[in-house]
Amino acid sequence: MTSGAISDVRIPDSALAREAAELVRDTESDLLFQHSTRVYLWGALAGQRRGVRFDSELLYTAAMFHDLGLTEAFRDSRLRFEVDGANAARDFLRGHGIAEADVERVWLAIALHTTPGISEHLHPIAALTAEGVMMDLVGLGYERFTPGERAAVEAAHPHPPRFTEDLLQALYEGLVHRPETTQGTGLADVIADKDPRFQRRDFCSLMRRSPWAAGQQNAP
Amino acid sequence: MTIQPSLGVDIPDSQLTREVTQFIRDTESDLLFHHSARVYVWGALTGKRLGLGFDAELLYMASMFHDIGLTARYENSQLRFEVDGANAARDFLLAHGVSESDIETVWTAVALHTTPGIPEFMRAEIALVQAGAGMDVAGRGYDQFTQAQREAVVAAFPREAGFKQGILEAFYQGMKHRPSTFGTFNDDVLAFKDPHFRRIDMCSVILNSPWGR
Numbered sequence: 314m315t316s317g318a319i320s321d322v323r324i325p326d327s328a329l330a331r332e333a334a335e336l337v338r339d340t341e342s343d344l345l346f347q348h349s350t351r352v353y354l355w356g357a358l359a360g361q362r363r364g365v366r367f368d369s370e371l372l373y374t375a376a377m378f379h380d381l382g383l384t385e386a387f388r389d390s391r392l393r394f395e396v397d398g399a400n401a402a403r404d405f406l407r408g409h410g411i412a413e414a415d416v417e418r419v420w421l422a423i424a425l426h427t428t429p430g431i432s433e434h435l436h437p438i439a440a441l442t443a444e445g446v447m448m449d450l451v452g453l454g455y456e457r458f459t460p461g462e463r464a465a466v467e468a469a470h471p472h473p474p475r476f477t478e479d480l481l482q483a484l485y486e487g488l489v490h491r492p493e494t495t496q497g498t499g500l501a502d503v504i505a506d507k508d509p510r511f512q513r514r515d516f517c518s519l520m521r522r523s524p525w526a527a528g529q530q531n532a533p
Numbered sequence: 534m535t536i537q538p539s540l541g542v543d544i545p546d547s548q549l550t551r552e553v554t555q556f557i558r559d560t561e562s563d564l565l566f567h568h569s570a571r572v573y574v575w576g577a578l579t580g581k582r583l584g585l586g587f588d589a590e591l592l593y594m595a596s597m598f599h600d601i602g603l604t605a606r607y608e609n610s611q612l613r614f615e616v617d618g619a620n621a622a623r624d625f626l627l628a629h630g631v632s633e634s635d636i637e638t639v640w641t642a643v644a645l646h647t648t649p650g651i652p653e654f655m656r657a658e659i660a661l662v663q664a665g666a667g668m669d670v671a672g673r674g675y676d677q678f679t680q681a682q683r684e685a686v687v688a689a690f691p692r693e694a695g696f697k698q699g700i701l702e703a704f705y706q707g708m709k710h711r712p713s714t715f716g717t718f719n720d721d722v723l724a725f726k727d728p729h730f731r732r733i734d735m736c737s738v739i740l741n742s743p744w745g746r
Contacts, residue, residue: 345662350662351652376641392650393649393650394649394653396650396651396654421733424651424654425648425651427716428612428645428651428716429611429615429713429716430612430613430615430616430647430713430717431615431644431645431648433618434619434644445588450589450739450742451738451739451744452743452744455742455743472744472745476744477739477740477742477744480739481736481739485624488737489542494650496638496649496718497647497648497649497717498649498650498716498717499715499716499719499735501737502734502736502737503735503736506734506736515535515721515724515725516671516718516719516721516722517721517722517724517725519671520697520700520701521697523672523673523675523697524668524672524675525672525675525692525696525697530672
């Protein structure tokens with residue numbers, strides 16, 4: 314790992330962190346691996362800025378595994394890709410004897426990393442993972458990082474030239490065999506963007522077409 | 534409140550459940566109150582059918598509070614309505630001396646009741662609130678209930694004529710002032726009710742971010 318210290322934030326130097334990095338680096342494209350590393354750094358920097366106490370190994374594991382569900386190993390899964398990544402992290406952490414409560418925190422952080430407006434009310438691992446993801450993908454909170462922090466992260470783990478298009482493509486490839494799992498989430502936009510025939514499920518029509526026929530379901 | 538005994542599912546009777554029933558009945562419209570009671574019963578029936586161990590009192594608490602964030606008392610909130618409901622449940626349960634871990638279960642059940650594909654992997658009460666809400670609002674799992682069950686539940690907690698339009702209107706009134714429903718099903722409600730509503734598209738958000746590439 315070459316990032317060294319960015320402010321006082323470092324990639325945790327432990328057997329657990331090294332094994333997580335190795336597993337994810339061997340499984341994911343460099344694009345996703347570097348993205349995941351930046352997610353950790355943004356999350357850790359945000360936590361440090363706000364004086365939030367968090368376990369950096371757990372945050373690092375959550376960041377490392379958050380997009381693992383997009384990889385080849387899950388091309389038969391019908392679950393949400395977020396849940397595949399959460400389950401993979403759970404297996405990994407259990408295999409390392411991590412306490413179940415901590416395993417659950419990492420699971421939830423990964424499972425909810427694309428769900429808006431919830432993670433920030435949960436424990437710091439979930440809040441910081443989601444914050445790191447949103448910073449790295451869409452620049453949410455961009456101005457709250459100092460130019461020095463942004464420059465240091467980018468120098469160590471740069472966004473590659475075609476980052477946005479390549480990441481949208483990676484999302485699409487991880488989701489194309491299970492488009493139904495994106496309904497009602499922001500990821501439906503990715504499918505719609507790539508596949509003009511994709512039909513968004515509309516919640517209102519879903520209700521109107523439901524077997525409940527209003528007015529006919531009162532007392533028999 | 535009584536449900537036909539043949540259903541095999543009852544509203545748990547305790548000081549706490551009586552107080553929460555009273556509180557929700559005083560705060561919500563009949564439409565939302567009856568909907569919340571049905572969410573509990575569908576959830577409890579589902580739990581029984583699947584043989585899940587669940588705490589009926591916690592399931593009832595979460596069901597009762599799940600839509601309170603749509604009511605006028607949150608008309609200035611900038612949070613997701615689900616989080617308003619989760620926080621309201623937490624405050625209520627804290628004041629009643631419920632344990633921290635039970636409160637967390639109820640909080641999460643309310644907060645995630647509109648999130649697809651995740652609650653089913655969590656604690657039973659969290660899974661069952663979402664299952665109950667999906668059944669009552671969109672008929673998800675409709676055929677897994679018997680005709681007799683459906684009739685008994687609706688007899689106890691009437692699903693009034695115009696329920697569908699009524700609950701869409703309640704969703705709309707409870708969400709229209711909030712900054713964003715982006716990335717959730719709630720977007721559809723705003724799009725349906727307000728022809729000027731513009732969906733935020735995640736791809737455009739990514740493409741227009743301050744990152745140069």
